[in-house]
Amino acid sequence: MSYQLEFRHLRYFLAVAENLHFRKAAEKLFISQPGLSRQIKQMEDDLGVQLFERNTRRVKLTKVGVYLQSEIKRNLQNLDQILSHAQLLEKGIVGDLRFGYVGSAMQNIIPNSLLKFRNENPKALFSLMEMDNQRQIDNILSGDIDIGFVRMERVPKGVHSKTVLTENFCLVLPKNHVISKYNFKALKQLKNESFILFDPNYSASYYEKVMQIFDESGFTPIVTHNTIHATSIFKLVKNNFGISIVPKSLQSENEDGIKFIELKKISQKTALSVIWNQKNRNPMLKEFLKHL
Numbered sequence: 001m002s003y004q005l006e007f008r009h010l011r012y013f014l015a016v017a018e019n020l021h022f023r024k025a026a027e028k029l030f031i032s033q034p035g036l037s038r039q040i041k042q043m044e045d046d047l048g049v050q051l052f053e054r055n056t057r058r059v060k061l062t063k064v065g066v067y068l069q070s071e072i073k074r075n076l077q078n079l080d081q082i083l084s085h086a087q088l089l090e091k092g093i094v095g096d097l098r099f100g101y102v103g104s105a106m107q108n109i110i111p112n113s114l115l116k117f118r119n120e121n122p123k124a125l126f127s128l129m130e131m132d133n134q135r136q137i138d139n140i141l142s143g144d145i146d147i148g149f150v151r152m153e154r155v156p157k158g159v160h161s162k163t164v165l166t167e168n169f170c171l172v173l174p175k176n177h178v179i180s181k182y183n184f185k186a187l188k189q190l191k192n193e194s195f196i197l198f199d200p201n202y203s204a205s206y207y208e209k210v211m212q213i214f215d216e217s218g219f220t221p222i223v224t225h226n227t228i229h230a231t232s233i234f235k236l237v238k239n240n241f242g243i244s245i246v247p248k249s250l251q252s253e254n255e256d257g258i259k260f261i262e263l264k265k266i267s268q269k270t271a272l273s274v275i276w277n278q279k280n281r282n283p284m285l286k287e288f289l290k291h292l
Helices: 007-019 022-029 033-047 063-090 109-120 133-142 204-217 230-238 283-290
Strands: 052-054 059-061 095-101 124-130 147-150 159-167 169-174 194-198 222-227 244-247 258-263 270-277
Touching: 007 022, 007 033, 007 063, 022 033, 059 063, 095 133, 095 283, 109 124, 109 283, 133 147, 133 159, 133 204, 133 270, 169 230, 194 204, 194 230, 194 244, 222 230, 230 244, 230 258, 270 283
Parallel strands: 095 124, 095 147, 194 222
Antiparallel strands: 052 059, 147 270, 159 270, 169 244, 169 258
């Protein structure tokens, strides 16, 4: 079976599939709309399939089109990675790794891991992007990142997970708060306080774990602020907008205006896990995982 398809046909198809509008796709591709229509028709004729349902009101992918969009996009991403790696090798760089992470992973785990890895692989490149758990999962599956550092109990099929840190939670209080590590007995002492917590959309499973702490303490917290950044939590606590609960890895002695009390007696712990796609063929990934 022989096809007359060229690489440009795949790019044209993906552009129309993404926009579902021939004129908009043509503008992004810097070609004429009639020319784009002819190329898509040629692709359909060569394959003997219908990729789009067209009428005067809309353009819609057929079942075949939906399948091809997913597979072509995935395989072109793999091709991009292969070509990028070849270019790095030409420059004397052995490879690159793209990381996603939740903020608390940047305190110790990632810096220590990268320093150790860099010592043995001085010609490796790294890129780091802070993002929530779900976005990391999406980017792992799409191939946009190689490794993620998440706080979640379960991951979808096709994603591998390995726990790299299990730790206690800590209370975060203003420096002048009457409760200190010397007179703190139970969380219920703070049931009338306003709480500042990580947004549940940032990590639903992490948020649920924190809610379990309150359940076991016998009260429902007054949550006045949600945020996705630890620095925002610390600033709000420092300015007496409320108190918080965070993973111990975010504890810092250098944070002015706030103090931490480790919650050693509660049953809840929080785990930081590394995740990756089992289909990822980046040769640097296996090397990095050895260091964990």
